[in-house]
Amino acid sequence: xxxxxxxxxxxxxxxxxxxxxxxxxxxxxxxxxxxxxxxxxxxxxxxxxxxxxxxxxxxxxxxxxxxxxxxxxxxxxxxxxxxxxxxxxxxxxxxxxxxxxxxxxxxxxxxxxxxxxxxxxxxxxxxxxxxxxxxxx
Amino acid sequence: xxxxxxxxxxxxxxxxxxxxxxxxxxxxxxxxxxxxxxxxxxxxxxxxxxxxxxxxxxxxxxxxxxxxxxxxxxxxxxxxxxxxxxxxxxxxxxxxxxxxxxxxxxxxxxxxxxxxxxxxxxxxxxxxxxxxxxxxx
DNA sequence: AATGCAAATGCAAATCGTTTGCATTTTTAA
DNA sequence: TTAAAAATGCAAACGATTTGCATTTGCATT
Numbered sequence: 001x002x003x004x005x006x007x008x009x010x011x012x013x014x015x016x017x018x019x020x021x022x023x024x025x026x027x028x029x030x031x032x033x034x035x036x037x038x039x040x041x042x043x044x045x046x047x048x049x050x051x052x053x054x055x056x057x058x059x060x061x062x063x064x065x066x067x068x069x070x071x072x073x074x075x076x077x078x079x080x081x082x083x084x085x086x087x088x089x090x091x092x093x094x095x096x097x098x099x100x101x102x103x104x105x106x107x108x109x110x111x112x113x114x115x116x117x118x119x120x121x122x123x124x125x126x127x128x129x130x131x132x133x134x135x136x137x
Numbered sequence: 138x139x140x141x142x143x144x145x146x147x148x149x150x151x152x153x154x155x156x157x158x159x160x161x162x163x164x165x166x167x168x169x170x171x172x173x174x175x176x177x178x179x180x181x182x183x184x185x186x187x188x189x190x191x192x193x194x195x196x197x198x199x200x201x202x203x204x205x206x207x208x209x210x211x212x213x214x215x216x217x218x219x220x221x222x223x224x225x226x227x228x229x230x231x232x233x234x235x236x237x238x239x240x241x242x243x244x245x246x247x248x249x250x251x252x253x254x255x256x257x258x259x260x261x262x263x264x265x266x267x268x269x270x271x272x273x274x
Numbered sequence: 275a276a277t278g279c280a281a282a283t284g285c286a287a288a289t290c291g292t293t294t295g296c297a298t299t300t301t302t303a304a
Numbered sequence: 305t306t307a308a309a310a311a312t313g314c315a316a317a318c319g320a321t322t323t324g325c326a327t328t329t330g331c332a333t334t
Contacts, residue, residue, distance in 0.1 A: 018312075052312085121268045188321090276334080302310090
């Protein structure tokens with residue numbers, strides 16, 4: 001339902017076949033994917049794309065705030081998700097990788113009190129919840 | 138003040154010179170360190186140690202729950218901290234890497250309600266807060 | 275204290291994920 | 305339509321981490 005071209009333009013990103021494919025894939029996938037998974041998924045669709053292009057596109061998307069990059073625990077592979085309009089976090093199944101977005105961020109008020117206590121200026125946080133989904137548990 | 142040998146034994150880990158050095162370093166460092174930082178710090182102390190040994194020791198410590206492994210955002214290097222007795226999280230300065238432990242985990246009650254809503258079985262979570270400390274901001 | 279076995283270590287090479295340089299192609303704006 | 309700028313493909317480089325194997329160490333037993 002989204003116009004991917006529009007979405008790219010809005011984020012100050014040049015339009016290209018590969019970028020459209022990638023953003024479309026991510027929004028259909030509705031979950032987290034590694035660069036390689038993205039690459040393979042697009043290959044499977046008989047699309048011409050290169051792994052380094054995937055990385056470069058993801059990097060651009062992250063920089064423009066279109067995509068969030070994080071890391072699966074006990075792994076050194078990065079995973080990527082489309083960023084929701086509102087700041088949110090994910091609950092991720094350790095077995096099948098199914099993900100659910102949390103309805104709200106539980107840290108908002110918490111951060112304020114921590115800032116006061118510690119005298120830090122908090123700019124960011126990383127939160128992912130892990131477990132097993134209904135089917136896998 | 139801790140007996141590192143005892144601590145290793147308690148965790149079912151064989152005692153060795155390198156393991157003692159590493160656990161001692163981590164507990165004095167009182168913060169997060171990369172494998173390489175640990176390696177270099179021990180080298181500096183004129184200790185004989187190898188980078189792959191550092192990795193192997195850290196892996197063993199993580200497996201036994203003595204150490205927590207996580208990832209600095211926008212980097213693909215793992216960082217390690219001694220695990221506190223109580224479950225806790227860190228506030229990390231993006232500039233100087235100074236860390237502060239949060240007094241309690243803000244997710245405890247939250248997880249229960251999420252489990253009910255989503256039908257997931259939550260087993261773990263990853264939370265780190267980032268910002269700038271008093272000196273660096 | 276000496277012995278033997280399993281586990282830990284050092285070293286070098288392999289591996290994995292990610293990034294980069296450069297030639298070619300595509301996009302965009304004039 | 306064309307020129308300039310940016311994006312892509314490809315191969316090679318890179319950095320972090322892991323692995324295979326020979327050697328050393330820790331530890332239980334004599």
